[in-house]
Amino acid sequence: MIRVVVVDDEQLIRSGIGLILQAADGIEVVATATGADAVQEIGAHEPDVVLLDIRMPDVDGLTVLRRVRERPDAPAVAMLTTFSSDDYIATALRSGAAGFLLKDTAPELLAQSVRTLAAGGVVLSPEVTRTVVDGYPDPGTTGAAAGLIGRLSERERLVLVRLAGGSSNADIAGRLHLSLGTVKDHVSAVLAKLGVATRVEAALLAQQAGLLSDRAEPS
Structure with missing residues (x-):
């Protein structure tokens, strides 16, 4: 079972996401929490995945993310947002978030995203990705991103495309017939x-360089 903690300041959101995930095969929501309780609950339940609201009034998501990422057994963390353009998203990704999702993500994609995160993949909500890509990581251009991609070998480029699509190392190994x-x-x-420093940053550069289609769903 994939163990999940949902962190949000709104009880309705916590309950809704919890119900959706509890109905999915192989996923167990072991706790829900507000920002103030998040670090304690995550420490107590040791989840595989945390879905974390990026904006909360008591303790914000960036603070929780940094504290969670300090743990030696840190779970995969995806940020939840209601905005397709959120000023905090780039900071969250640089702080170690494994991706971002809109709170109104379709139920089937939400469960799929949790499975991707648990397997070591990244999740990039299509509605948010384009906004982030346009200015991430610097005010660079598509040409600059393409120049970085040009440093890669053909095999490394194939790995990057799979990585950016949300595939875990094990998935990539199977699809490209390579050892783990x-x-x-x-x-x-x-x-x-x-x-x-992170798979998400690499995925965003791949998107910026035009290696991927406009859709950036977890695979």
């Missing part, structure tokens, strides 16, 4: 050559 160790080496090389 080889995929891990390729992912490390991709991050180093692109000058980024």
Whole structure:
């Protein structure tokens, strides 16, 4: 079972997401919390995935994210937002978030996203991705992103495309007929050559460079 904690300041949102995920096969919502209780609940329940509201009045999502990411066994964290353009999203991604989702994401995609996160993949809500890509990570251009992508070998580029589509290392290994160790080496090389620290940043650069279609759903 994939263990999930949902963090949001609105009880209706927490309950709604909880009900959707509880109805999905292989997913268990082990706790819901407000921002003030989030770090304690996450520590107590040790989830695989955290869905975290990016804007909360008591303790905001960025603060919770940073505290959670300090844990040696940190879960995958995706930020929840109601806005397709949220000023905090880029900061959250740089702080270690594994992606972002709109709160009105379709139920079937929500469960799919949780499975992707648990497997080590990234999730990039299509409605938000374009806004983030246009100015991320710097006020660079498509040409600049393409120049970074040009540093990659053909195999590394294939790995990047799969990674950006939400695939985990195990998924990439299976699809490209590589060993898991080889995929891990390729992912490390991709991050180093692109000058980024996380899979999400690499995925956004791939999108910015035009490697992907306009749709950025988890696979």
